[in-house]
Structure formats: structure tokens, C-alpha cells
Amino acid sequence: MKIRTLLLTSAVAALLATLGGGIIVWLAVAAAADASAEEEHAQEASRETANLLVLTQEYVLHFEPRAAQQWQQRQAALALILAGGHESPALQSLRRTNGDLPQVFDRLLELPGSPDSPLKTRRQEFLVDELLTATQILADGAYRWAREASATQMEAERRSQHYGMAAFALVVALLLAQALLVMRRVLGPVARLGRATAAVERGDLNMRLKGHTEDELGELNRSFNAMTESLAQRTAQLDREIALRAESEARVRSIITNAPDAFISIDEEGRIDEWNRQAELTFGWQRDEVLGQLLSDLLIPPGMRAGHNAGMKHFVRTGVGPVINNRLEVNALHRDGHEIPVQLSIAAMKNGDTYTANAFLHDISGRRAAQERLSASEKRLRDITNNVPVIISYIDADHRLQFVNETFHEWMGVAPGDAVGRKLIEVVGPVLHSQRRHNIDRALKGERVVFEVESEMRGQLRCLQNVYIPDVRPDGTVAGLYAVASDVTALKQVERRLNELARIDTLTSLPNRRQLEEKLDQAVKRSRRSGRPLAVLFLDIDHFKQINDKHGHGVGDEVLKEFAVRLVHCVRSTDTVARLAGDEFVIVLEGLNDSAEAQIVARKIGQALGPAFGEAAGGLALSSSIGVAFVDAGTKVTPEQIIAKADEALYRAKRAGRATFAVTEWSSDDLAP
Ligand SMILES: Nc1nc2c(ncn2[C@@H]2O[C@H](COP(=O)(O)OP(=O)(O)OP(=O)(O)O)[C@@H](O)[C@H]2O)c(=O)[nH]1
Incomplete structure (x- = not known):
């Protein structure tokens, strides 16, 4: 059951009980009051009857009229008193007795003042006696009535007290029961909730409440648990975010601290509030020395301070300026007074209605x-x-x-x-x-x-x-x-000249061995292309050594030169005459038809050497041995093989007695592969 319903029910019950008890008490009190009034009434009646009895006794002693008048007044007053009060047999009896008294009293009054006869005396005595008896009965009755009324009043009072106490006890009991109920159903859980809340306040977000009743406190417990769960999650989330933020801040601080550039931040007054390690290294000021100092006093060269301060004023209000968000190269002051070229990047940071600035300064002295x-x-x-x-x-x-x-x-x-x-x-x-x-x-x-x-x-x-x-x-x-x-x-x-020189025999100006090799190679290729045979003549002056020996090397040289000239004259311009070494010469004949043509040239050379040589050449007559290697166009031989064959033929001509020529005979073994 819901606590509200329970409390409402118990409150209504307590109210009803209190009301009922109150009514009972009220009725008892009313009854007691009524009994008290009745008792007072009876007491008054009792007192009046007692007075009447005294008056009766006084009257019957003297029979004075004044006493009679008083008696009548008193009896009438008593009648009035008896007319009120609760109807009861005792009261009715009293009324009747009191009502009978006047008749007796009147008869007594009717008697003369001093009886003059015994009968009258007896009659007076009888009436007095009757009156006294009736008055005494009346007084006794009134007394009894008063006692009874007093007992009734006391009983009513006692009852009303009992009822009052009972009602009070009932109310107290109900209140106690309600208090117990509240304590059991409300205060206990509320106290636990209070302790749990205090634990949460101390930071224990793992606090959870047990007892999931279906009443308001059960709902409160569930809400509390949901709240602490949510708080725990939110706190964990916040803790993670705080940790991340702390990590991020630490990272940023580490980056700033260890940044290779000087990092300086200034507040809206242009005072330094951050100064990293590189700033210390670059400008020579320690962080503790510069915090709170004006940037312009420390870093701005005197000639630029006015412009800087004006720019700062504008920047602080607007967040813009020529140096903001731009990369500039400026000069800054070192602690020792010299200027350092720095590359400056400044970012604006909004701080309420004003702006502050973060600046990175990179010392570009080295770069510059x-x-x-x-x-x-x-x-x-x-x-x-x-x-x-x-x-x-x-x-x-x-x-x-x-x-x-x-x-x-x-x-x-x-x-x-x-x-x-x-x-x-x-x-x-x-x-x-x-x-x-x-x-x-x-x-x-x-x-x-x-x-x-x-x-x-x-x-x-x-x-x-x-x-x-x-x-x-x-x-x-x-x-x-x-x-x-x-x-x-x-x-x-x-190079060309050197090359030429390297390929020419300096004595005779004929191609040397090197050029001969090139030319023979080309001649062989041409022969193959043209299909025309070629021949190589290998010449050696006979007994040249003796010329040298007899006439000296100078004459020998002249002989060699003239020999060369005569050879050149014996062949066509397309043929090649070369000096190999010493007195050895080679002639390449191209475009031949057959070997006979080569032999003709060999004979022609022999004839050309016939006349005596010039004076410089000692006027000598000399001869030459010639080896002829004839190469048909289809013969696949190398230049070296041809030279070797011609040399071989020369050897044979020498053996044959010199001043002659010999022709090479090719065998299949001579063919190039
Ligand atoms: N004057 C002169 N003599 C040279 C030159 N080059 C080589 N000789 C000489 O030429 C001579 C060649 O002799 P050989 O061909 O060996 O002998 P040879 O006397 O001609 O005998 P055969 O050839 O057998 O008839 C040597 O004495 C060399 O010293 C040169 O440029 N000038």
C-alpha cells in the first residue's frame, strides 16, 4: 500500500477515533455537568427545605405572622426550586410533599393565635406536628435527593474522567501506532536514504538501496538507485573526459614546454602569463622573471614600442591586427640588449569582451x-x-x-x-x-x-x-x-690531328700500320660488297741494313722516303701504300679483276726501283722483294690473315734471291671460319 494512502487512512482512523472519543468524553462531561447542576439544584433544595424546617420550627413556637409570611415565601421559593431539575420520582415526591405543605400551613394559620380550647390546642398541635412531620419528610427527601444527586454527579464525573482518559489513551495509542507505522514504513527507509545520500555526498557512487517495495519509498529507492547509477556513469564519463582533458592539457603543456619555438602568451594588459623553455633559451629571461611583466618592456625594441602599444590597444578590443594570424619576420630584444630576428605567429583568444594573444616565436638568426x-x-x-x-x-x-x-x-x-x-x-x-x-x-x-x-x-x-x-x-x-x-x-x-698523326708514318707521310689495318679492313668489306678481288703486296727493301751501315741512317731515311714516293706512283690513288716499320711497306690493291693484275703491279714496282735514287738517297740503286697475297672477293679471310699470307710470300721471294715477287697460294685451311 502507498504510504500516502496508509498515512491518510491512519490519520482518518485517528481522527475518527479522536472524534468518537471526544464525543464520548463530551457526552460524559455533559452528563457530569448535568449531574453537577442537578446536584446543585438538589443541594439548594436541600438547603431550602432545611431553612423551611427551621422557619416552621420557629413559627410553631411563636406563630408570628412575619414568620408565617417568611415561611410562605420560603415555601414558594422552594416550590420554584423544585419546579426545575430532572424529573424523577424523588423530585415528584418532594413536589407533592411541598405542595401539600401550604394546606397544612394554611389550616394552621386559620387557627387563632392563642388556642382557647384543648381541642384547638390539640388541633394546633396536630397540625404543627403534621406540618413539622411533612416539613421534616420534605427535608429528609430533599436531603436524600441531594445525596443521590451528589452521588450521581460524582459518578458522572468519574465516568467522564474515565472516558476522557480512555479517549486520551486511545488517541495516544493511535498516535503511537501511527508514529510506529511512520517510523517503520517511512523513517527507517528515509534514514537509510539519508545515509545513502550522505555516502553519495562523500563520493561513494556505488551506494545502492535494497528493498523495492511498491510504495513511494520503493519508488524513491529505485529513483535513488537510478540516480546513483546515472551519476556513477556520468561521473565515470566525466572522469574519463577529465582524464582525457588532463591528458590533452598535459600534452599541450608538454608540447608548449618542449616546443622548438618560443611560446609566449599575454593577457589583455599585454602582460606575460606564459613563457616556455624555448622562450627562456631564445630571449635569456627565466619564466619566473617575466610572468606579469609587460611584453613590450622586455621584447619589443624601443623604436617599435609605440606602434606595438597602439596595436595592442586595438587588438585587445577587436581581436584583429596586422600581426594576427600572419607569419611575420620581426626583430625582438634579447635580455642582453641585442636584437634577434624571429618569425612571429600570433593567434587571438577571446576572453570575455577582450582578447588575449598566444604567440610562437621562432629564432631565425641561424636561418637568416x-x-x-x-x-x-x-x-x-x-x-x-x-x-x-x-x-x-x-x-x-x-x-x-x-x-x-x-x-x-x-x-x-x-x-x-x-x-x-x-x-x-x-x-x-x-x-x-x-x-x-x-x-x-x-x-x-x-x-x-x-x-x-x-x-x-x-x-x-x-x-x-x-x-x-x-x-x-x-x-x-x-x-x-x-x-x-x-x-x-x-x-x-x-684530337683529330693527333689521331691523324697516330695513323701516319712521320718519315714517309704514308699511313702507318694502324691506318693500314683500318684501310685493309674497309677494303676487305668493299671487296665483298663489290665482288672485286683485292691484293696485298708486302715489300721489304733488299739489304737495307747495309745502306744504313754504309751511308748512315740519314741516307737510309731518304731512301725510305723516295722508296715510298716511287711506290705511290706505281699504284692508283684508290690503292693504299703504307709503311709498317723499318723498310717494310704494304700496298693494298683494290678493284682487281684477277691475280695477274697484282703481279703486273709487282713487276711495275720492280721496274720503278731500277733507276738510281736521288742524291739525298746516296744515288743508290736498290731492289725490293715483294710478297703478293691475292684475295678473291668470295674468300672469307681476315686482314691479319691476308697480311700474314703476304708476309709468307715475301719470305719466299727473299728465299728466291730477292728483287722478285712471290704470290700466295691459298689453301682451304687459310679460310676464315
Ligand atoms: N735509316 C733507317 N733505317 C731503318 C729505319 N727503320 C729500320 N731501319 C733499319 O732497316 C734495316 C732493316 O734491315 P732488315 O730488313 O732486317 O735487313 P736487310 O738488310 O734489309 O735484309 P733483307 O731484308 O734480308 O734484304 C735495319 O738495319 C734497321 O735498323 C728507319 O726508319 N730509317
Whole structure:
């Protein structure tokens, strides 16, 4: 049952009981009052009857009229008294007795004052006696009535007291029962709830109440449990959030403390309220020294303070300013008075109606010095690149020129300002571009390329040695290429000359062994292509050693020179006459029809040597032995094999007595594989 219903029911019961008890008590009290009034009435009647009896006795002694009058008045008053009161047999008897008295008294009055006869005397005595008896009876009756009324009144009073006590006891009992009920059903659970609430207040959110009755306290218990459960969850959630926030704050503080940049925050008055470790390192002030100090006094150079303070005033009100949310480079004061270049980032923080600021300051002294060093280095590099006689350029992956030096300007006639940013083909033209395109592509694929190319630049043919170096990013992709082009035209000419010299016999100006090998190789290939045979004649001056020995090496040299000239005259211009070494010469005859033609040439040489040599050559007559190797167009032999065959034939000619020639006989073993 609901407590409210229970309390209401018990209250109604108590009320009804109290009401009933009250009515009973009231009735008892009323009865007692009634009995009391009756008792007073009876007492009064008793007193009056007693007085009447006294008056009667006085009257019957003297029979005075005044006494008679008083008796009558008293009797009438008694009649009036007896007329009231509760009807009862005793009262009715008293009324009757009192009502009979006047007749007796009147008869007594009717008697003369002094009886004059015994009869009268007797009659008077009889009437007196009757009157006294009746009055005495009346007095006795009134007395009894008074006693009875007094007993009745006492009984009524006692009863009313009993009823009052009983009602009081009932009310007390009911109140006690109700109190017990309240204690059992309300105060106990409320006390437990109070203890549980106190426990919750102390922070014990695991407190749960047992006893899930269906009354209000049961509901309250459930609500309390739900509330503590919710509180526990909410508290746990809050704890987690607080922990997360604390962790986040700790992280932020750690980041700020250990930030590589100086972190400074200022309040709306421009006073410092945060100063991290890097700020200490950068500006030389310790955190404890600067907290509460004006930023402008510590960090702003004197010349900038007025502007700073004006800007601060505006910023504090509006949250905006030229330095807010911008990255600027400014100068700040170090503790020792020197200025430090710093990169400044400021964020505004709204704080009620005003704004405060958080600033990160990064000391860029090192960077600035590095920039200056870099600029100087770049300038030096530019000076160098502009003054070296090579083209230095950078071509990006899109084939656009991103750098060219002054030499490029000089050779190509395009100023760096007109070349940078444009496609290479637009700057150098399609011809030069096509000469380089393949190698550019190779370099852009990551290959270091070195190549030579001859290009006409501003009407001048230049032989350029190019080095393309790929610009490889850390991830392996190629951003572009560095191109270095050196003009090796002069070098090439020297090289060509050296090459020629290396392939020419300096004494006779004939091709030497090296050039002979090249020319023979080409001749063999031509022979195969043309199908025309060729022949190689291997010549050696007979007894040349003796010329040297007899006439000296100078004469020997002259002999060799004139010998060479005579050989050249014996062959066609398309043939090759070469000096191998010492007095050994080789002639390559091309475009032959058969071996007979080679033999004809051999004989012709023999005849050409017949006349005496010039004066410088000592006027000598000499001869030569010749080995002839005839090579048909279809014969697959190598130049070395041909030379060897000719040498072999020469040996045979020497053996045959010199001043003659011998022709090679090829066997199948001689064929090249
Ligand atoms: N003057 C001169 N002599 C040279 C030169 N080169 C080699 N000789 C000499 O040429 C000579 C060659 O002699 P050989 O061919 O071996 O002998 P030879 O006397 O010709 O005898 P045969 O060849 O058997 O007839 C050597 O004495 C070399 O010193 C040169 O450039 N100038």
C-alpha cells in the first residue's frame, strides 16, 4: 500500500477515533455537568427545605405572622426550586410533599393565635406536628435527593474522567501506532536514504538501496538507485573526459614546454602569463622573471614600442591586427640588449569582451645567416657559372629551362630572362632540340648521359661535349636534369690531328700500320660488297741494313722516303701504300679483276726501283722483294690473315734471291671460319 494512502487512512482512523472519543468524553462531561447542576439544584433544595424546617420550627413556637409570611415565601421559593431539575420520582415526591405543605400551613394559620380550647390546642398541635412531620419528610427527601444527586454527579464525573482518559489513551495509542507505522514504513527507509545520500555526498557512487517495495519509498529507492547509477556513469564519463582533458592539457603543456619555438602568451594588459623553455633559451629571461611583466618592456625594441602599444590597444578590443594570424619576420630584444630576428605567429583568444594573444616565436638568426650564406654562395656560384666557358643549364621534367648561365646567353643569343620558364625547343629551335632530345629523355629517366654533338649556334659550328646529370628526388623520381655543355671544337681539331698523326708514318707521310689495318679492313668489306678481288703486296727493301751501315741512317731515311714516293706512283690513288716499320711497306690493291693484275703491279714496282735514287738517297740503286697475297672477293679471310699470307710470300721471294715477287697460294685451311 502507498504510504500516502496508509498515512491518510491512519490519520482518518485517528481522527475518527479522536472524534468518537471526544464525543464520548463530551457526552460524559455533559452528563457530569448535568449531574453537577442537578446536584446543585438538589443541594439548594436541600438547603431550602432545611431553612423551611427551621422557619416552621420557629413559627410553631411563636406563630408570628412575619414568620408565617417568611415561611410562605420560603415555601414558594422552594416550590420554584423544585419546579426545575430532572424529573424523577424523588423530585415528584418532594413536589407533592411541598405542595401539600401550604394546606397544612394554611389550616394552621386559620387557627387563632392563642388556642382557647384543648381541642384547638390539640388541633394546633396536630397540625404543627403534621406540618413539622411533612416539613421534616420534605427535608429528609430533599436531603436524600441531594445525596443521590451528589452521588450521581460524582459518578458522572468519574465516568467522564474515565472516558476522557480512555479517549486520551486511545488517541495516544493511535498516535503511537501511527508514529510506529511512520517510523517503520517511512523513517527507517528515509534514514537509510539519508545515509545513502550522505555516502553519495562523500563520493561513494556505488551506494545502492535494497528493498523495492511498491510504495513511494520503493519508488524513491529505485529513483535513488537510478540516480546513483546515472551519476556513477556520468561521473565515470566525466572522469574519463577529465582524464582525457588532463591528458590533452598535459600534452599541450608538454608540447608548449618542449616546443622548438618560443611560446609566449599575454593577457589583455599585454602582460606575460606564459613563457616556455624555448622562450627562456631564445630571449635569456627565466619564466619566473617575466610572468606579469609587460611584453613590450622586455621584447619589443624601443623604436617599435609605440606602434606595438597602439596595436595592442586595438587588438585587445577587436581581436584583429596586422600581426594576427600572419607569419611575420620581426626583430625582438634579447635580455642582453641585442636584437634577434624571429618569425612571429600570433593567434587571438577571446576572453570575455577582450582578447588575449598566444604567440610562437621562432629564432631565425641561424636561418637568416644561412640565407645570407646561401645568397653569397649563390652569387659566387652564379659568378662562376657565368664566367666559365661552358653552358650550364637546368631543364625540368617538362623540358622547360629553369636556369641558364651567361655563356648560354653568349653562345645562343638568348638572355637568361628570356629563356627561363620556356620550353627548350622554343628557345634553341627544333634542330638543336632534336639533337638532344633522346639524351634528355634518358637523363630524365635517371641516367647520367655524356655525349658529343656538333651544333650550329649563331652561325658558328661548335662541337659540344654534353653531360646531363639527373636531379633525383629523395623518393627516386627525377625532377629535371643539370646540363653542362663544353665547347670542345678546338680540342676535337687537336684530337683529330693527333689521331691523324697516330695513323701516319712521320718519315714517309704514308699511313702507318694502324691506318693500314683500318684501310685493309674497309677494303676487305668493299671487296665483298663489290665482288672485286683485292691484293696485298708486302715489300721489304733488299739489304737495307747495309745502306744504313754504309751511308748512315740519314741516307737510309731518304731512301725510305723516295722508296715510298716511287711506290705511290706505281699504284692508283684508290690503292693504299703504307709503311709498317723499318723498310717494310704494304700496298693494298683494290678493284682487281684477277691475280695477274697484282703481279703486273709487282713487276711495275720492280721496274720503278731500277733507276738510281736521288742524291739525298746516296744515288743508290736498290731492289725490293715483294710478297703478293691475292684475295678473291668470295674468300672469307681476315686482314691479319691476308697480311700474314703476304708476309709468307715475301719470305719466299727473299728465299728466291730477292728483287722478285712471290704470290700466295691459298689453301682451304687459310679460310676464315
Ligand atoms: N735509316 C733507317 N733505317 C731503318 C729505319 N727503320 C729500320 N731501319 C733499319 O732497316 C734495316 C732493316 O734491315 P732488315 O730488313 O732486317 O735487313 P736487310 O738488310 O734489309 O735484309 P733483307 O731484308 O734480308 O734484304 C735495319 O738495319 C734497321 O735498323 C728507319 O726508319 N730509317
